[in-house]
Amino acid sequence: MKNQFQVRYANSPNETKGLTTEGLRKEFLIQKLMENDTINLVYTHFDRYIVGGAVPVNSDLKLTTIAPIKSDYFLERREIGIINVGESGSVTVDGKKYNLAYKEALYIGRGNKEVVFSSDNVDAPAKFYLNSTPAHKVLPSKKISQDEAEIVEMGSMETANARTIRKLIVNSVVETCQVQMGMTELKTGSVWNTMPAHVHDRRMEVYFYFEVPQDQAVCHFMGEPQETRHIWMANNEAVISPPWSIHSGSGTSNYTFIWGMAGENLDYGDMDHCKVTELK
Numbered sequence: 001m002k003n004q005f006q007v008r009y010a011n012s013p014n015e016t017k018g019l020t021t022e023g024l025r026k027e028f029l030i031q032k033l034m035e036n037d038t039i040n041l042v043y044t045h046f047d048r049y050i051v052g053g054a055v056p057v058n059s060d061l062k063l064t065t066i067a068p069i070k071s072d073y074f075l076e077r078r079e080i081g082i083i084n085v086g087e088s089g090s091v092t093v094d095g096k097k098y099n100l101a102y103k104e105a106l107y108i109g110r111g112n113k114e115v116v117f118s119s120d121n122v123d124a125p126a127k128f129y130l131n132s133t134p135a136h137k138v139l140p141s142k143k144i145s146q147d148e149a150e151i152v153e154m155g156s157m158e159t160a161n162a163r164t165i166r167k168l169i170v171n172s173v174v175e176t177c178q179v180q181m182g183m184t185e186l187k188t189g190s191v192w193n194t195m196p197a198h199v200h201d202r203r204m205e206v207y208f209y210f211e212v213p214q215d216q217a218v219c220h221f222m223g224e225p226q227e228t229r230h231i232w233m234a235n236n237e238a239v240i241s242p243p244w245s246i247h248s249g250s251g252t253s254n255y256t257f258i259w260g261m262a263g264e265n266l267d268y269g270d271m272d273h274c275k276v277t278e279l280k
């Protein structure tokens with residue numbers, strides 16, 4: 001069993017526009033998340049958001065605290081949102097077991113001392129994608145299944161952006177201090193997500209792409225609306241989106257992704273939209 005972490009600092013728009021391809025990837029792209037028998041965490045200084053992956057195979061994985069958060073246990077001053085993007089498994093929170101099937105979510109409140117990830121079957125491991133933020137109060141943990149999600153249909157086939165947004169960990173479904181998470185599934189033939197694009201300077205965001213077919217890729221767009229950049233991404237990779245940045249993507253096929261965010265408010269709809277014809 002391995003628990004490992006990396007730290008990423010926050011970046012300004014001015015600094016970011018001068019980065020090379022390699023520089024952009026180093027700052028924003030998270031490639032190694034899902035690794036067997038390992039918990040990989042990335043601590044970002046944007047809203048002190050932690051992004052991670054846990055893949056229990058040969059043994060259960062226990063979420064231990066990491067040096068940057070200087071706490072006795074991981075959730076001492078934090079909350080966490082988890083979505084299973086693998087086969088069925090469970091998360092045990094201070095002795096209470098939550099079974100999570102593919103695409104099911106779990107919110108765990110501050111103050112829980114022990115979080116243990118397990119797969120139901122060694123030959124078909126669960127893959128837990130997790131996002132954690134600082135939390136100012138204790139709130140009850142809650143599992144959210146697919147049919148409990150708030151569902152919104154967006155876009156159209158004509159503009160290649162027909163997609164289903166499933167809001168899983170949002171304030172209409174579960175009370176949280178900061179973290180919000182959900183999933184967006186692109187319809188076959190549609191490739192554009194979050195287009196028209198938006199920014200929300202009140203909140204940072206992290207995107208995790210999955211269900212990207214083999215030999216296909218997603219091009220993630222970022223940057224200020226009039227100063228955009230792109231990062232090519234593979235299946236099961238994540239990307240950090242600064243609050244001042246658009247976060248849009250286009251794939252060479254359809255795909256699914258998880259968005260997670262934190263910051264000033266819990267209003268999912270608080271976005272400043274950018275006109276497509278004004279992007280540069």
Ligand SMILES: O=C[C@H](O)[C@@H](O)CC(=O)C(=O)O
Pocket residue numbers: 154163165182183184193194195205247259268271
């Ligand atoms: O702030 C909200 C997030 O960017 C996503 O929920 C947007 C999204 O999934 C989409 O439009 O496809």
Ligand SMILES: [Zn+2]
Pocket residue numbers: 198200205247271
């Ligand atoms: Zn957004």
